[in-house]
Structures are given as C-alpha cells and as structure tokens.
Amino acid sequence: MPKRKRARGGKRINLKAAKKAIRITIDGKKRLDLSKREISSFPKCLLKLLDVVELDLSRNFIKKVPNWIEKFQDLRLLDLHSNQIKNLPGSIGHLQNLHFLNVSNNKLTEKGIPMELNQLKKLRQLNLGLNAIDVLPTSIGALKDLEQVGLFDNNLTKVPPGVLELPKLKKLNTERNPILPTKEELEAEQQEAIQRVGNLHLVNEKYLCKPCVAMCHGEKSKLNKRKSLFTNLVTPNSTSKKIKTND
Incomplete structure (x- = not known):
C-alpha cells in the first residue's frame, strides 16, 4: 500500500465542515466521520458536537489525543486507527459508554497505554494491533465485557494472562508477535x-x-520447526467497524 503524503501543517476542519460529515446511524444517533482528511490534530470545533455517539478520525496524521476527549460522554465508538498516536490520555477512561475502541496501526508502546483504560467497563471490542507494544497492562483484565481483542503485529513475547481470563472473550488475535512457548x-x-x-x-x-x-x-x-520472529511487518490497515448496541 503506497504511503500517504502529509500536507504541510495538516488540513484544518472547521465546525461547518464537521457538521457536513455527520451521518445518522441505524438507531437514529449521530456518527461523525472525519476519516482520510489529512488532519494532523483533533479539531477543537468538535467540542461543539459532544452529542455524537460514534467518532471516526481514522487514516489521518493525528499524533496526540487531547485530554478533552473525556467530554464525549455519549461516545460508544472511537476509531483512531492508522494515525501517528504514541500515547493515549488517562482521561479516555472517563468514556463510560464506550463499546468499541480501535487504535491499531499507530505508534503505541507499553507506556502509551494508560492504566485508566480499565475504567471502560462497557468496552466490548479493543483493537491494539499494528503498534509497538511489548507488554500489555494487567489492568486490561478488568474489562469483563470484552469480547474481541486485537493484539496482532506487536512485540509481545507472551499472551497476557489477564486477557485469557476474560469471561466473555470470543476472539483474540495475537498473530505475528514473537510469542515464546511456555x-x-x-x-x-x-x-x-x-x-x-x-x-x-x-x-x-x-x-x-x-x-x-x-x-x-x-x-x-x-x-x-520453531516459531519465527516477526518485526516491522507491513500489513494492510485495519478497517473500522460499526457496532450495534441496545441503546
């Protein structure tokens, strides 16, 4: 896949453009799709659109998630895949209604994953694939509603035990990690x-x-035959998914 060229300084999104990007979900809620806009930072105008329940900022050039992400209290889907994010703020743990979080294909490491992630008690799907994570915080084991976890294409040497003990886990993807046998x-x-x-x-x-x-x-x-080590693997970007809730 050819690399995307970044526009100098990144493109800016104003409130008018953001409102035009709003779509209505099947259950009548608001979905804001600002994917593939060459955005380099979170547009501050989004603070005027706190009633959206799905926010897609994937395939941009965003490096930082602002602390004010916590103000989106109704958010159930946050898609930030294919950006340049190194750290997630602890305030992300205040998104108590979040069901789906995709931060795959970024630059996250162990230090970039806050302990506050364990506060997302309603989280069902978590995608951390295509990053540089070698250790996953044990706090992930507190997310008892997790059904799908993506950890593919990282630097994990073992499957996090807390993840294996999740009571509702249906799918765990740890492919292309240098996981050592027990x-x-x-x-x-x-x-x-x-x-x-x-x-x-x-x-x-x-x-x-x-x-x-x-x-x-x-x-x-x-x-x-021995398990091979996979590092710096180039794979297609993951894709965002819509989720159905009982809201």
Whole structure:
C-alpha cells in the first residue's frame, strides 16, 4: 500500500465542515466521520458536537489525543486507527459508554497505554494491533465485557494472562508477535520429539526412493520447526467497524 503524503501543517476542519460529515446511524444517533482528511490534530470545533455517539478520525496524521476527549460522554465508538498516536490520555477512561475502541496501526508502546483504560467497563471490542507494544497492562483484565481483542503485529513475547481470563472473550488475535512457548509447551514438544526419534531408523539416503526421501525431509522439518520472529511487518490497515448496541 503506497504511503500517504502529509500536507504541510495538516488540513484544518472547521465546525461547518464537521457538521457536513455527520451521518445518522441505524438507531437514529449521530456518527461523525472525519476519516482520510489529512488532519494532523483533533479539531477543537468538535467540542461543539459532544452529542455524537460514534467518532471516526481514522487514516489521518493525528499524533496526540487531547485530554478533552473525556467530554464525549455519549461516545460508544472511537476509531483512531492508522494515525501517528504514541500515547493515549488517562482521561479516555472517563468514556463510560464506550463499546468499541480501535487504535491499531499507530505508534503505541507499553507506556502509551494508560492504566485508566480499565475504567471502560462497557468496552466490548479493543483493537491494539499494528503498534509497538511489548507488554500489555494487567489492568486490561478488568474489562469483563470484552469480547474481541486485537493484539496482532506487536512485540509481545507472551499472551497476557489477564486477557485469557476474560469471561466473555470470543476472539483474540495475537498473530505475528514473537510469542515464546511456555514451559509446558516446550516439555510437550520435547516428548513428541523423543517419541518420533524412537521410531526412526538410520539409513543411507541413496537407498531410498524419491517419495521416501521427501517424507523423511518432511519429518525432519517438523522436528526443527520453531516459531519465527516477526518485526516491522507491513500489513494492510485495519478497517473500522460499526457496532450495534441496545441503546
């Protein structure tokens, strides 16, 4: 995917333009879509539109989420994927009605994820994929309503235990992380290797037919198989999703 060229200083969005970008959701609520506008910062005019329930600022050049994001008390969807965000403010934890949060494809690290995230008690979907996160705060385990968690394309070496214990979790994506096997997995792999070796017999390759040689090489490949490390992977941007609520 070709890189987007940033306009010098970024484009500005005034209140009139923002109002034109408002759409009505299926349940009659307001959705503000300011995606792909080459915006470099949160437009302050949004403070005049605090009644929106869905805010999409994805695919821009935003580097910072302002503390006044907490003023959107009715917000149930916040989509900030594909920006240049390094830190989320602690005030994001005040969005008590938030159901969907997408901050994938940014520049988040462990330090950029505030502990206050655990205050989002109604959060159902959380996408943190395509960032530079190596450790996930244990406070994520407090989000008991989480159903889907995206952690793909990060630097995690283990699956966060708090996430695995979420009672309503239906989908967890940890693909393309350098996750190391647990002690139990290593022991199981060792036992499997011992059993395989116990059934092997030494024979010179030249005495085998081609199908047998291919089969032996396949078995050898299985024994030597190890999980690869994926860093700096380039993948397509994630896409925003609409959610249905009972509001």
